[in-house]
Every structure is written in C-alpha cells, then in structure tokens.
Amino acid sequence: MSAFAESEAKETFVLNLGPQHPATHGVLRVKLTMDGEYIAEAEPVLGYIHRMHEKMGENRTWAQFLPNTGRMDYLHALAYNHGYVSVVERAAGIEVPERAEYLRVITAELNRVSSHLLWFGAFILDLGGFSPLLYAFDDREQILDLLESVTGSRLTYCYFRFGGVYNDIDDNFVPGTRAFIKRLRERMPMYHNLVTKNIILMKRLQEIGPISAEMCRKYGATGPVCRGSGINFDVRKHEPYSIYPEFDFDVPVYDQCDSMARYMVRMDEIEQSLRIIEQALDKLPDGPVMADKVPKILKPAKGDYYHAVETARGSFGVRVVSDGSNTPYRLKLRSPTFSNLSLFGEACQGMLLPDALALMGSLDLVIPEIDR
Amino acid sequence: MNRAAIKQKLAAIGAGSVSETEYARKGFALDVQVAPEQLVAAVSALDAEGFFIEAVTGVDWLGEQAALRKEAEAKAAAEAKAKAEAAAAAGEEAPPAEPVAEQGELPEDALEAVYDFNHYESLCRVTIRTRVPRSKPEVPTITQIYPGANWHERETHDFFGITFVGHPYLEPLLLPEDADYHPLLKDFRP
Secondary structure (H helix, E strand, O other): OOOHHHHHHHHOOEEEEEOOOHOOOOOOOOEEEEEOOOEEEEEOOOOOOOOOHHHHHHHOOOOHHHHHHHHOOOOHHHHHHHHHHHHHHHOOOOOOHHHHHHHHHHHHHHHHHHHHHHHHHHHHOOOOOOOOHHHHHHHHHHHHHHHHHOOOOOOOOEEEOEEEEEOOOOOHHHHHHHHHHHHHHHHHHHHHHHHHOHHHHHHHHHHOOOHHHHHHHOOOOHHHHOOOOOOOOOOOHHOOOHHHOOOOOOOOOOOOOOOOHHHHHHHHEEEEEHHHHHHHHHHHOOOOOOOOOOOOOOOOOOOEEEEEEEEEEEEEEEEEEEEEOOOOOOEEEOOHHHEEEEHHHOOOOEEEEEHHHHHHHHHOHHHHHOOO | OHHHHHHHHHOOOOOOOOEEEHHHHHHHOEEEEEHHHHEEEEEEHHHHOOOEEEEEEEEOOHHHHEEEEEHHHHHHHHHHHHHHHHHHHHOOOOOOOOOOOOOOOOOEEEEEEEEHHHHHEOOOOOOEEEEEEOOOOOOEEOOOOOOOOHHHHHHHHHOOEEEEEEOOOOOOOOOOOOEEEEEOOOOOOO
C-alpha cells in the first residue's frame, strides 16, 4: 500500500452530535468519529438529565414514589404508572377491581397511541418532512383532551393508585373516545397515502439501519425495535398482565430488520391499540374503581418482586426489594430505551450520517427514560 | 424451552442454589445464586439457550449481618425464657442459664450483583445473583458474552462501586465524568 493511501485511511475527525441537537430529541450527546461522511465509531454519552429516581424511591414511601413514574417516559407515562403499581400490588397482595383494570387498559392504550403519533410526527421531521407533524399533533391533541378529563393532567400522568385508579370517568369519556377512534381510523389511510407510500420516505428507510435479531438478543432490545427484526415479543402477550388476555389483538411483526420495518410496526400498533380500546369500551363493567381496605401505610412482605409491562418503546421492568417497612429497600427501574440505544454504537458503524439519524429516529428515544 | 433443563444445566456448573419461584407471586421463574467465579459459566449457559439480557443491577446489604445476629440472639433469648417458664410451671428448679456463646466479629456485609435474563419465546425470567464483600467488590464482566451488558455494568459501577473485572471501559455513564461517589450505597451521604 502506498504511503498516500495509508495516511488517507487515518484521516478521521470527531463530531459532536448534541447534547443540544434537534435530532437527538432531548439532551443526548453522540460522540462520532467520522471518516469523511461515514461513521467510523459512535459513542452515545448519557447522563445529562440523570435524576437518580432509584435513590429517590428509597427515600419516600411506596405511594410517594407514584408521581416519579410519570416523569421518566413522559410520552407513555401511564404504562410506567402501570408497571410500578403492578409490582407493588404483587408484593402487597392487593386485588384490583375489574372496572379499574379496564380503565387502566383504556387509558394506557390511548396514551400509547398518543406516544406513537408524536413519534410519527417527530420522526418524519427528523427526515426533513415538516407537515406530518402538524397532522399528528392535531390527532394527539384529541387524546390529551380525553385523558385530561379523566386524569387531570395532560402529560405527566399520575392516575393509577395501589388497588385501582384515582378517579372514575365522566359521562363524556366513552362517547368521546368512540368518536376519536372513528376519526383516527379515517385519518390513518391519509397518513399512509401521504407518508408511508412516499417514495422519498421509502428511499430513506428501506434497507437503512439494519438490526439483526441476534443483535437484539445480545443487547436486550425490546418493543418495536425487536418486532421490526422478526422477533415476536410483546409483554402483553408473552407474560400477560392486567386484563390483556381478554382482548383480541395482534402483535405486528416485520422481519426486514430495517428502519422501515420499525416504522411499520408502530403504524400497525396504532390500529391494534384502537382495537383493544374498542373492545374494552364494549365490555366496560360497572363497579368500584378502588379496592376496599388498601392500607394507608403499605408494608409489603419481605422479599423481592419483579413486574414488566409493555410500553410504547418496549419492556419496562420494575424490581423492588422490600424489607417489610413503609419505604422500598431497593427499586430498580429497567427502561427499554436504555437497552435499545446501547446497540446504536454497533449498528451505525460505516453508515452515512443522515442514515444514522434515520436509524436513531426509528429507535424512538425518550431521553429522561434512558437517564432516569 | 424447559425450565427443568435450564435448572439442571445451571446446577451442573456448580451454582450455589437454583430455586424455582412462584411466577405469579414473584415475577420471575428461576432464582439462581452463584459465586463470582461461576458467574461467567452460568451466563454462558443462558446465552447458549437463547436468553436475552434484561438488566444488571446491585443491592447493598449493609447492616444485614448485624440484623441476622440480632434476630438469632432474640430467638435464643426467647427459647431460654420459654424453657425456664416450662420448668417453673412443672415445679422444678430453673435450669442454670446456658452460657452465652462467644460471638466473634461480625462477618462482613455483602454487595449483591443481580442479573436479569429473559427469553423471547417462552415465559422464563431468570435472576442470577452473586455476592461479594463490600470492601472488595469485584465481579467478572460478562461483556464478552453479552455486549449489551456494557452499559448495565457501567451503571452498576456508578451506583454501587462494584468493579467489573475485565470490562473494556468502566467509566461513569450516568454520573458526571469525575464522580468518585456511589449514591446507592446505604452509607452514602451527599
């Protein structure tokens, strides 16, 4: 090899992507070593909004930690509510009334749709298309209004309690939700015509950002990331919790392993969530929304307990260690995007920078959940 | 995939204890206790069975040994009292009090590293635990088996100060780059 070629191969430079970059959706920094326009090495740098939720959990009672759960994944806060209340209910042996479980599933699925809609808008924005964001936010707004009427807040929900939910729904919720389902079903073909079938989008996503099934396993990827790589894994089906077994819904799986597959998984999941909500509204039973006799001061039995739920981004698990007192001895929060992002360094090697951004967008990152 | 087969495989590498737990009550199917030297073999066995890595974390058991001793002492005292009462009720002279056993120094408290594995196809969450002394918390790394363990181990090192021997880049991940404290240790004071 000539001396010229050798020196050329070594000519790399470091490029900082973020922590203040619109494509990283929050304060994530990626240290890129670039070889011309190609990525030689990528190292995500985390911790810019690390708040140590796990330590906070050890310093407050079981119930006082509830508001924290809505502040990790702020786009699917209700699933985080669900994971935490479920593990504490498992530890303390609390039974939840049926109506409360139905309300949990309805609101959590509405929240999942709103999360996917926001991801859809922001993802297309990353790729340079501005207008789909406005359409998606229009639809998402309807969900926020519905959830606000039930939960009292628009983003960082804290609606679930040990033994049920905080509030029953009002008279407008059921007709409002049915009207929303009808509306979104009418809008989805427009999204597909406008965006999914767009040749520019196809060229930006198809065969870009391959993540193999084996890579998912080695890094512990879950959610739409693994379902876009042909792995049929959804916690709602795999280890059914709450009342999910009562509903008829499919788990969308695509095996192309590219960014387009992950896009399609999420688009299809919106319809599946609507199906679940529809069935739950049909079957919604009457009755109390809170269990009787849930002690004000909880003291779950000694031992450790685990519970996982399916959030919009994958499997969120909570491990609690109880020493029988009124505060958790240890609280571990296993967030899905932490694992999903950890494969980014390996997956984007040798890619063009704009393609790596498409890959990053298809992972659907929520930084407060990674940093916790 | 067969739970019993996994159990057998883990027992074959000499794991301290492998117990099946009640899934509905605990949320995981197998609870495995291994010595740090057996960790890599145990994780390799799970890798061969197609498990994926869910998380790595720690638990600080500061004060556990003192609590265990206190519990044992209370139990012994209660037993002696019951014996004396039984003797008094029978109208006998109380037996001479047993000499209190000489208590040595407390054994050292432990830091526990906890590994969660799960399987995409069948319902089988496996928890592997390994205990190391608090003064020398060293556990072998498993990054050569699961590259995804890299970040989890860095996080556990941040929070507990557990050193993962052989880790390629054990720098702070979530804490500031110059952090020399471990906030989840029970004796941490900010």
